[in-house]
Amino acid sequence: MTVASGIDKGAVETAGRLRAVVEELSAAFYEREDVVRTLVATMLAGQHALLLGPPGTAKSELARELTSRVEGANLWEILLSKFTAPTRMFGPIDVAALSRGEYRQVFEGRATTAHIAFIDEIFKCSTAALNETLGFLNERIYHPENGGAPIRCPLISAITASNELPSGEDSVAIYDRLLVRLEVDYLTDPSNFAALVRSAVEQPTAAGRTTVTLTELQHAVSAGVPGVGVPDMILDALCTLRAALRHREIIASDRRWRISVRLLQASALLDGRAEVAENDLALLTHVLWDSPAQRPAVEREVLQMVNPDAREALDIADAIEELGAELDAKAGQSREALSDWAIKEANAKLSRAGKKLAQLRSDAQAAGRSTVSIDRVIARQKAVHSRVLTEALGLDASVIQAQV
Structure with a gap:
C-alpha cells in the first residue's frame, strides 16, 4: 500500500485506524467484508448507506457495532413505522415549558443532535415525518414545530436498513437520498454457518476493538477526503461509464454521479492513498443501480473498464x-x-x-x-x-x- 504524503497527516492516521476497524468487523461478521469496507468509506465520505436484506442477517448488529467505534459521537437509533411522529424523531414537546405557555421541543438525544444515525425500516417513514427526514438526510437541517429558524444538525452519516425495496413516491424520495445501497443476505457458506452456530455456545475470545474519536472522524471527513486528488482519467472514466449504463437504460441522477466522486476520494483515503485510482471505481457497483436486478449489469460495466x-x-x-x-x-x-x-x-x-x-x-x-x-x-x-x-x-x- 502506498502511504499518502500529499494529504493531511492526521486524516491518514485516522484512515489507518478505520482500516483496522474494517478488519475487525470483517472477522466478526461472516461474509460481510465488502459491506463493512463500503460502510466505512461511506461514513468517511459523509454520506448515507442502505442495508437491504431479509430479517435476521445482522444488519442492525453490524450497524450498531460500526457506529459504536466513533468515541464521543452522539449516536441515535430509531425503528420507524407508518405512525412515527416527527417529534419522536427530532424532539418531543417540552411539557414543563408548555405549562408556562411556551411551545418548545427537547432536542437532546434525538436526530437533531446526532453525529451518527441508524434508522431501521427507513421506508416505513410516516408521511408526517417525510419532509423533515428528507431535510435531515440531505441538507442536515430540521424545521422546529414552532416555526422557528431551521436547526443545523451535526449529522455526519446515517446507516439505514430495510427488508424490502421502497414503494410509492414518498419512500422513493428517501431512497434517492441514500448514496450507497448494499445487499445483505443469509450466509451461503456452510462452514461459516457452522461457525456462527458454534459461536452461540462457545465462550467468546477477547478481540481487538479499534476506535476513532469524533474529532478525528470529523477532521478526516471535512479536510482529509476533500484533499484526495481526482485525476482526469477518473473523471473521464465516469463519463464513459455513464454513457455505457445509459445504453443499458440504467440511469442515475446527475446529483448521484457528482456525490459519488466524494465516495471515491474516501475509498482512496481509506487505503492510505493521496489520489483516486481505478480500483476505487468498484464502489460504484453499490451506487448506480435502483433495483437489485440492475446491480450485476452495473458491476460488469464498471469492471469492464477497470x-x-x-x-x-x-x-x-x-x-x-x-x-x-x-x-x-x-x-x-x-x-x-x-x-x-x-x-x-x-x-x-x-x-x-x-x-x-x-x-x-x-x-x-x-x-x-x-x-x-x-x-x-x-x-x-x-x-x-x-x-x-x-x-x-x-x-x-x-x-x-x-x-x-
Whole structure:
C-alpha cells in the first residue's frame, strides 16, 4: 500500500485506524467484508448507506457495532413505522415549558443532535415525518414545530436498513437520498454457518476493538477526503461509464454521479492513498443501480473498464450459480444420485473454478488491482463447493473449510 504524503497527516492516521476497524468487523461478521469496507468509506465520505436484506442477517448488529467505534459521537437509533411522529424523531414537546405557555421541543438525544444515525425500516417513514427526514438526510437541517429558524444538525452519516425495496413516491424520495445501497443476505457458506452456530455456545475470545474519536472522524471527513486528488482519467472514466449504463437504460441522477466522486476520494483515503485510482471505481457497483436486478449489469460495466481479472471472475460466477441452481433442483433425489453427480461433475468444475479464481486474484494483486469482486466470487465458489460436499457427499460442515 502506498502511504499518502500529499494529504493531511492526521486524516491518514485516522484512515489507518478505520482500516483496522474494517478488519475487525470483517472477522466478526461472516461474509460481510465488502459491506463493512463500503460502510466505512461511506461514513468517511459523509454520506448515507442502505442495508437491504431479509430479517435476521445482522444488519442492525453490524450497524450498531460500526457506529459504536466513533468515541464521543452522539449516536441515535430509531425503528420507524407508518405512525412515527416527527417529534419522536427530532424532539418531543417540552411539557414543563408548555405549562408556562411556551411551545418548545427537547432536542437532546434525538436526530437533531446526532453525529451518527441508524434508522431501521427507513421506508416505513410516516408521511408526517417525510419532509423533515428528507431535510435531515440531505441538507442536515430540521424545521422546529414552532416555526422557528431551521436547526443545523451535526449529522455526519446515517446507516439505514430495510427488508424490502421502497414503494410509492414518498419512500422513493428517501431512497434517492441514500448514496450507497448494499445487499445483505443469509450466509451461503456452510462452514461459516457452522461457525456462527458454534459461536452461540462457545465462550467468546477477547478481540481487538479499534476506535476513532469524533474529532478525528470529523477532521478526516471535512479536510482529509476533500484533499484526495481526482485525476482526469477518473473523471473521464465516469463519463464513459455513464454513457455505457445509459445504453443499458440504467440511469442515475446527475446529483448521484457528482456525490459519488466524494465516495471515491474516501475509498482512496481509506487505503492510505493521496489520489483516486481505478480500483476505487468498484464502489460504484453499490451506487448506480435502483433495483437489485440492475446491480450485476452495473458491476460488469464498471469492471469492464477497470479490472479485467474481476470481469473474468464474474463469468466464472455465472457457472458457479448454475451449479448451485442445479443442486437446488436435485433436492429430494437419492444420496447415490447426488453423490454420482457431485463426484463426476460438480466437484471437478468447482475445483477448476477455485484454481482459476486463485490465479486471477494473484494476477490482480501483482498488477495492483482491487481483488474485492474476485474475493466475492471466491467466497461464492467456496459456499457452493461446501454445499456440494455437505449435501451431496455428506461431509461434516465443521471441517469443510479445510476440505476446500
